[in-house]
Amino acid sequence: MTENRSSDQVRENLKRIRFEIEETCSACGRDPNDVTLMAVTKTVSPELVNVALSEGVRLLGENRAQELVSKYEFYHTDFKQIHFIGHLQTNKVKQIIDKVSMIESVDSEHLAAEINRCAGLSGKTMEILLEVNLGGEQSKSGVAKEDLFELAEKVSRYPNLILRGLMVIPPVGEGARYFEQAQKLLIDMQAKKLDNRNVNILSMGMSADYIDAIRFGGTIIRVGRGLFGERN
Numbered sequence: 001m002t003e004n005r006s007s008d009q010v011r012e013n014l015k016r017i018r019f020e021i022e023e024t025c026s027a028c029g030r031d032p033n034d035v036t037l038m039a040v041t042k043t044v045s046p047e048l049v050n051v052a053l054s055e056g057v058r059l060l061g062e063n064r065a066q067e068l069v070s071k072y073e074f075y076h077t078d079f080k081q082i083h084f085i086g087h088l089q090t091n092k093v094k095q096i097i098d099k100v101s102m103i104e105s106v107d108s109e110h111l112a113a114e115i116n117r118c119a120g121l122s123g124k125t126m127e128i129l130l131e132v133n134l135g136g137e138q139s140k141s142g143v144a145k146e147d148l149f150e151l152a153e154k155v156s157r158y159p160n161l162i163l164r165g166l167m168v169i170p171p172v173g174e175g176a177r178y179f180e181q182a183q184k185l186l187i188d189m190q191a192k193k194l195d196n197r198n199v200n201i202l203s204m205g206m207s208a209d210y211i212d213a214i215r216f217g218g219t220i221i222r223v224g225r226g227l228f229g230e231r232n
């Protein structure tokens with residue numbers, strides 16, 4: 001990681017991250033194609049995001065509705081795979097519903113209901129993940145582990161939502177043991193056979209801990225600083 005953000009730095013970081021994904025997967029017997037690198041774009045200029053896209057990154061992660069709306073038209077448009085990963089207020093759902101293919105940060109039925117409603121108005125279905133607050137941290141959003149399955153059952157009744165899995169942000173520095181918990185929770189959720197198709201996505205791991213996340217079955221790693229450099 002460096003302070004300066006430059007195209008060359010992004011290319012170099014990308015090479016390193018891809019190498020680490022390969023290495024980690026081969027060490028734990030996973031197929032590297034089952035791990036998707038998400039470029040987390042908060043505070044990053046569209047120009048630099050486009051460098052990552054032109055180097056083959058196929059998934060962007062957006063935290064803020066406002067920032068997504070203002071940067072959206074500047075992104076290379078030959079593909080559009082954007083996941084919303086930040087805390088989402090219900091009154092912002094309609095701004096992003098046509099711009100993202102998945103909302104990873106669903107943590108209440110209230111929010112799920114609004115996504116379902118807006119998706120319906122747009123004539124589409126929306127894939128979602130449930131964000132779980134595994135560390136029980138007050139400062140973080142996410143549904144409590146104890147309430148997860150009840151929420152999963154509720155959201156899977158909404159006709160315009162497709163529940164695909166879980167998103168977790170573990171307490172700083174304690175990734176590994178929470179990633180293991182998340183992996184178990186996903187398996188338990190699959191066993192519930194809710195009215196949905198493929199519950200197989202585990203979005204976990206950021207710049208500081210994506211290697212551990214891959215070891216415990218993460219399928220989307222969300223990397224910001226490690227790819228684009230430190231945020232100001």
Ligand SMILES: *Cc1c(COP(=O)(O)O)cnc(C)c1O
Pocket residue numbers: 040042063085086169206207208222223224225226
């Ligand atoms: C910022 C952010 C990331 C990326 O964090 P880095 O430390 O920059 O890699 C991943 N997930 C979420 C939800 C974020 O807000």
